């Protein structure tokens with residue numbers, strides 16, 4: 550099945566308590582497409598970069614079978630740049646700088662060959678642009694989208710209009726609360742369901758992910774890792790693993806969407822092990838399968854034995 554990913558491609562500078570990297574590959578679409586490429590290829594990518602976007606980044610994306618026909622390269626312009634510093638617990642970060650550069654006037658143009666795409670993943674960009682993408686394509690089977698505080702505050706009306714067109718919204722817990730004004734995550738997710746998306750996946754960082762639909766609540770743990778170096782892109786890697794699995798299987802049953810949540814959690818757990826996309830670059834499908842199985846082991850216990858005592 551075909552998958553279209555739209556979002557930012559960027560050059561990041563990241564500081565965590567465990568190191569610092571400068572001018573490394575980043576961006577929401579980069580993480581989403583790379584994670585999803587382990588499940589389904591080619592991935593159709595739409596985004597914008599400047600002439601300073603290194604050839605090695607292009608080569609890497611192509612090596613993952615990511616179709617770059619929809620990538621606009623502004624030869625005279627500069628690529629989107631973002632810098633972040635994580636606190637000691639890795640749950641909170643300060644944005645050091647955001648330089649939109651050529652991303653500021655990004656107008657997503659969907660190539661003719663992408664206009665019929667079964668699955669669409671809208672990375673965290675202006676909700677008006679997310680809607681413009683959907684206006685250019687035939688109705689997909691499933692649209693999954695992300696958003697952030699910046700748009701919840703700054704473009705609330707536009708975001709509410711775009712939410713009506715999304716089937717799945719993947720957001721952080723703080724964003725769910727901010728969007729609805731409701732502190733309880735289940736109640737908040739159900740309020741979002743009334744706004745449009747039939748499924749809400751709440752990302753809770755080191756506490757895992759919660760999927761809420763009208764009929765189901767499913768809670769997935771975060772994989773307990775001893776070495777976390779860089780949480781950047783974990784949410785995007787989650788979204789990529791989630792939609793990648795759904796696109797691979799073309800199965801929208803509740804059980805399969807739960808499996809997708811676990812695949813998303815697995816990809817997020819790999820992502821944070823190393824800086825930038827370093828871990829996602831060298832993954833194998835076998836490693837992903839192994840981690841998927843480990844998730845089951847994490848909360849499996851013997852109900853019978855407890856009953857006997």
Ligand code: AMP
Pocket residue numbers: 557558559560561574575576577630631647673674699780781782783784785
């Ligand atoms: P996440 O850690 O999931 O929030 O994603 C981090 C990625 O998002 C980084 O690689 C950044 O380049 C990118 N990013 C940060 N801020 C923005 C923004 N305002 N718009 C689009 N992408 C962003």
